[in-house]
Every structure is written in C-alpha cells, then in structure tokens.
Amino acid sequence: MRAIRVAIAGLGFVGRQTARLLKANQNRISESLGAKLELAAVCDRRVQREAAGLGLGKSVLRTRDPRELLKLPGLDIIVELLGGLEAPLQLVLGALKSGRHVVTANKALLAHHWNEIQGLASKNSARVYHEASVAGGIPIISALDKGFAADRIEAVYGILNGTTNYLLTRGEEGLDMDSALREAQNLGLAEKNPKIDLSGQDTAQKISILGSLLTGAWLNPSRIARQGIYGLDRSDIDFAKANLGRTPRLLGTLRLNWPKAAGSAGVRIEAHVYPTLVPLNHPLAAVRREYNAVLVHASCAGDLMFYGKGAGPDPAASAVVSDIFTLARDILCAAPVKKRKPAALQLTPSAQYSSPFYLRLLAQDKPGVLAQITAALGRRAVSIASIHQPNAGAAKGRGTLIILTTHPTTQGRFEQALKAILALKAVAPRHTVLRILEC
Ligand SMILES: NC(=O)c1ccc[n+]([C@@H]2O[C@H](COP(=O)([O-])OP(=O)(O)OC[C@H]3O[C@@H](n4cnc5c(N)ncnc54)[C@H](OP(=O)(O)O)[C@@H]3O)[C@@H](O)[C@H]2O)c1
CATH class of the missing domain: 3.40.50.720 (NAD(P)-binding Rossmann-like Domain)
Incomplete structure (x- = not known):
C-alpha cells in the first residue's frame, strides 16, 4: 500500500x-x-x-x-x-x-x-x-474554492472573530466590556493582549485571504478599511436593542463586482471590517459567543450561510x-494543480462605501447644540433618520447623550460631518460610530 x-x-x-x-x-x-x-x-x-x-x-x-x-x-x-x-x-x-x-x-x-x-x-x-x-472548523475555504463552479461570488460577509463576538454577546447578556474580556481571557478565548482581535486586524486578515482566494490576486490586509470594537460599550448595546431592534456584530465584508465581459476592467472590490448593528431577527444576531458565521451571496446559488465554531484546537x-x-x-490521483490568472483588483476607496450610520455623542445640555449638530450633518447632505436624547435633563452639568441614526450615506460624507461635529466646543471628543446593516 x-x-x-x-x-x-x-x-x-x-x-x-x-x-x-x-x-x-x-x-x-x-x-x-x-x-x-x-x-x-x-x-x-x-x-x-x-x-x-x-x-x-x-x-x-x-x-x-x-x-x-x-x-x-x-x-x-x-x-x-x-x-x-x-x-x-x-x-x-x-x-x-x-x-x-x-x-x-x-x-x-x-x-x-x-x-x-x-x-x-x-x-x-x-x-x-x-x-x-x-x-x-467551518469549511468555507473549500466551499468557496470548489463549491461554486457555475457561480460568481458577489458577496461574502459575516462574523469571523470569535473573541469579539464573545464580548459583544456577553455585553448583550448584561456584562460590561471589561468583565466580558476578563471572562474570555480566563476561558482561553482571548489573548492576554487582545489588540489583534479587538482592533479588527484578525478579521481583516481573514477577509484578505477570502478576497485573494476568490480573485486569485493578493488583497493586501493593510488596504482593508477597518474599525474595531474599542469605544463601543454596553450602553450602545442596550440602547440599540431597546430603541432600534438591533444588536452589534463585528462584520468583515467583501463585495465583488465582476466585469461583465472578458477583457474588460478587473473586479471591483469593497473590503472592510466594521462593528455593525444587525436586526435582532437577522441570522447574524443569532450567532453568539465564540461562534462564527459566514454569509455568501452567489449569482446562481443565491444566499447561503455557514455557521460553526470559529476557533479552538478541535475545530x-x-x-x-x-x-x-x-x-x-x-x-x-495526480490531480492537476489549479492554475489561475489573477484578476486585476480595483479596491473601491472607503470614502465611497455607503451605509446608514449610528452615532453616539456627549454634548453640553444647552439650547442650540442640537441645531449645530444637525446643521453639520445637513451641510454634508447626510440625512438624519432618528435622534434620541436618552438622558436629557437627567444629569445636569454632566452633558447630555445624543444618539442619532442616519439614512444611507457615503462614508466620506459622514466622516466630514463627524469631523465638523467633533470640532464644536459643546461636543466631547469621545463618541461611538457604528454601521447599520441594510437588509
Ligand atoms: N488555537 C486555535 O484555536 C487556532 C485556530 C485556527 C488557527 N490557528 C492557527 O494555528 C497555528 C497554531 O496555533 P496554536 O494555537 O496551536 O499555537 P501554539 O499553541 O502557540 O503552538 C505553536 C507551537 O509551535 C512551537 N514553535 C513556534 N515557533 C517555533 C520554531 N521556530 N521552532 C520550533 N517550534 C516552534 C511553539 O513553541 P513555543 O510555545 O515555545 O513558541 C508551540 O509549541 C497558528 O498559526 C494559529 O493562528 C489556531
């Protein structure tokens, strides 16, 4: 033998x-x-x-x-x-x-x-x-590599980091982020230095591998726009659940726009990692603790979801x-080694990515401040979907929380508006930005 x-x-x-x-x-x-x-x-x-x-x-x-x-x-x-x-x-x-x-x-x-x-x-x-x-343990690489011979993969997105998912879902269960991190470290689910996970770097590396696999061309992880879960706290999780019917998940995303005809320009790619509010009844909201889930949209097969343990020695x-x-x-069986001509990659600049946004600010509780904030958004044509002041008047002298959501807008416009808002004297520098999943 x-x-x-x-x-x-x-x-x-x-x-x-x-x-x-x-x-x-x-x-x-x-x-x-x-x-x-x-x-x-x-x-x-x-x-x-x-x-x-x-x-x-x-x-x-x-x-x-x-x-x-x-x-x-x-x-x-x-x-x-x-x-x-x-x-x-x-x-x-x-x-x-x-x-x-x-x-x-x-x-x-x-x-x-x-x-x-x-x-x-x-x-x-x-x-x-x-x-x-x-x-x-999720066989996503072989599925993408071998399972879609008749398809074009148009999108791959999901939860690719068990550590951050553990923290976010324990947050949902009532634990503050620091205690959730200590718990994850004690269980061996988070490194002593959790920066690579919490900053979204680990997810960006995985998105890089999936993008490189799908196109045959290297998707440099340092070119993938990313935001980790730093700054996001339990008040965001509680607020989003109670008022928006949503919950945050750290999502890695790849969108691929393939050329219509052979010989035309290369594949246009959107690649990013962002904490994103997903509806409570979305399949990704059901992915808890250290589990991962990857959603794939293929041109013929449609929508698929792969779910399982994302880390650990056994998987x-x-x-x-x-x-x-x-x-x-x-x-x-001396199978021929797959040879593939790499596609030319065109990475869409992150300023052009479009999404609705969630923004939490701390501002002075005085007349005119809200008007200044909404004007800054209006000047960049960012349309507001909702405004909430959950503790208005409750903490005199300590500022008021302002939480607003926007309609879909480009990241470039939103960031310009945010810069103008944070330059206002009445607004504290500390803030939280989350994307809102459109579905
Ligand atoms: N653990 C998981 O759940 C998981 C899941 C998916 C993928 N992975 C990947 O799988 C790989 C292994 O992970 P792991 O958790 O098994 O890591 P690990 O427990 O740190 O095991 C790596 C072993 O290799 C030894 N080693 C490292 N460099 C060496 C060298 N130059 N010469 C000889 N021995 C060397 C290490 O010794 P020292 O301890 O002395 O350095 C250690 O015993 C990593 O790339 C990881 O990202 C891990």
Whole structure:
C-alpha cells in the first residue's frame, strides 16, 4: 500500500490535536484513500515534552528545528502549525521550493505573504491548503474554492472573530466590556493582549485571504478599511436593542463586482471590517459567543450561510486533517494543480462605501447644540433618520447623550460631518460610530 508521508511543525494546541486526530482516524482515512497516511516527523521547540502522550511510534522523527523537516527524504506534506511569521515563512517557502505540498492554519502568514507563497506553489506545481486559516472548523475555504463552479461570488460577509463576538454577546447578556474580556481571557478565548482581535486586524486578515482566494490576486490586509470594537460599550448595546431592534456584530465584508465581459476592467472590490448593528431577527444576531458565521451571496446559488465554531484546537485540527486528507487524495490521483490568472483588483476607496450610520455623542445640555449638530450633518447632505436624547435633563452639568441614526450615506460624507461635529466646543471628543446593516 502506498504511503503518503506527513510532517507536523508546531506541537501546540492545534498541532497536538492534529496528531491525535490523525492517529485516531488512521484506519478510516487509509480505507477511504486506499493508501496509508503516515506521520513521519514532528517538530517543536520542546518536542520531547509536547510529543509525549501522543502515542507516536519510535520511527517518527522528533526535531526542534523546522529546517530539519526540509532535509527529510520522501516527505509529501508539511503541516505548518508554528504560528508567527518568520519561521513559518521560511518553512513554507522551503517546502514549496522542493515541490512538497503544504497545509497551514496560519492566517497572518497567508494574508501578508499570499503572492510569494502562491507564486512559488504555482511555479513548483505544489499545493497550499489552508482551511483552518479562516473561521476555524467551518469549511468555507473549500466551499468557496470548489463549491461554486457555475457561480460568481458577489458577496461574502459575516462574523469571523470569535473573541469579539464573545464580548459583544456577553455585553448583550448584561456584562460590561471589561468583565466580558476578563471572562474570555480566563476561558482561553482571548489573548492576554487582545489588540489583534479587538482592533479588527484578525478579521481583516481573514477577509484578505477570502478576497485573494476568490480573485486569485493578493488583497493586501493593510488596504482593508477597518474599525474595531474599542469605544463601543454596553450602553450602545442596550440602547440599540431597546430603541432600534438591533444588536452589534463585528462584520468583515467583501463585495465583488465582476466585469461583465472578458477583457474588460478587473473586479471591483469593497473590503472592510466594521462593528455593525444587525436586526435582532437577522441570522447574524443569532450567532453568539465564540461562534462564527459566514454569509455568501452567489449569482446562481443565491444566499447561503455557514455557521460553526470559529476557533479552538478541535475545530482547527478537524480542518487541518481534512486538508491533509484532500491533499493526499489529490497527490494519489495526480490531480492537476489549479492554475489561475489573477484578476486585476480595483479596491473601491472607503470614502465611497455607503451605509446608514449610528452615532453616539456627549454634548453640553444647552439650547442650540442640537441645531449645530444637525446643521453639520445637513451641510454634508447626510440625512438624519432618528435622534434620541436618552438622558436629557437627567444629569445636569454632566452633558447630555445624543444618539442619532442616519439614512444611507457615503462614508466620506459622514466622516466630514463627524469631523465638523467633533470640532464644536459643546461636543466631547469621545463618541461611538457604528454601521447599520441594510437588509
Ligand atoms: N488555537 C486555535 O484555536 C487556532 C485556530 C485556527 C488557527 N490557528 C492557527 O494555528 C497555528 C497554531 O496555533 P496554536 O494555537 O496551536 O499555537 P501554539 O499553541 O502557540 O503552538 C505553536 C507551537 O509551535 C512551537 N514553535 C513556534 N515557533 C517555533 C520554531 N521556530 N521552532 C520550533 N517550534 C516552534 C511553539 O513553541 P513555543 O510555545 O515555545 O513558541 C508551540 O509549541 C497558528 O498559526 C494559529 O493562528 C489556531
């Protein structure tokens, strides 16, 4: 029986669970493949300690240095689960240079080095599978890559970060943001330094991967407009629920406008990450805690929703093992490596994005202030949908909260109006801006 030889680099949470799942499903996988899937090597800085308890055979090479894996003869697949950027990049490029195939769960690596990695893979007829890099256990990468041969994907949006979703939904349940963050950290759902999640950077990296996958061209994550959930507090969540019938979710969004005819200009893309108020009866409002959901709009298939656990060693390792299995099958049947001409990307400037907005301000409680604020919006042709003063007159001398919502307008116009409002003496600098989902 032919053997497909696999090495795992990184025996952390995901690497150890991947090794366990491979072992537990060895017979089932071999039966379906008609070949043996053999774990030939593992690598970790503390390889002896991390490999102990995984039940690996004596013949499995254990090394502390990822570069050792590149010297191993007869290796078919290198699974990169180190995390970080530098060592994974060297390992992945080294593997592809020698025509070995790669599985990785590393979203930062793919988002920042897409061109380099895919270019080298294509040159050497090697494959890079990365299901676990977006939305954990949800098979969104293979769905988008293989599930829509007859379609154009026109939009992909949703909740791609479990940490922020945990905080927002615990906020909905009555917890303040700081306590929700401490709770998420205690449960291992948030990093000690949660900046990458809370700033929307993690979601932007995932949107970058999805955009690059769909167009074949690199969507640079630093060009994706983003706003995290900093500044949003429980009063916004409570207010939106009680008065607007909505609740906030951090949404990553891709809208693709494909050229009508071959040879015409490239695909126009809208790509952003914003905290957004969704109606309480919208499917995204039902996505709670660390769960993720991705909505896809395809030209023929219409609207689809993918839902599941977005992170955690079990869902991530499940996606990694699926990639290893698919890759092994592709190797065995010598499936041709997909070659694709990248589409020319035209990223729409964020000033042109259109949305209704929610704005919370703190202003002096005196006559004329509201008129100044509405005038600033009116001068930029931003039309107001509603104005609320939830604590008017209640906190004398401490200012009044003004919460307003707008009709759809461009981000450029809204930002100009906001700048003028924040320049008013009577308005405090601290404020909250949220998008409102149109549906
Ligand atoms: N955890 C999840 O829920 C999840 C979900 C989806 C995707 N991912 C991705 O999966 C990857 C692995 O995540 P993880 O949570 O398993 O991380 P982890 O627990 O930190 O595991 C990484 C392991 O690799 C080792 N390592 C890192 N650099 C090394 C090097 N240069 N040489 C030798 N060993 C090295 C680390 O050792 P040290 O600890 O000594 O650095 C650690 O034992 C990451 O890219 C992550 O973004 C994770």
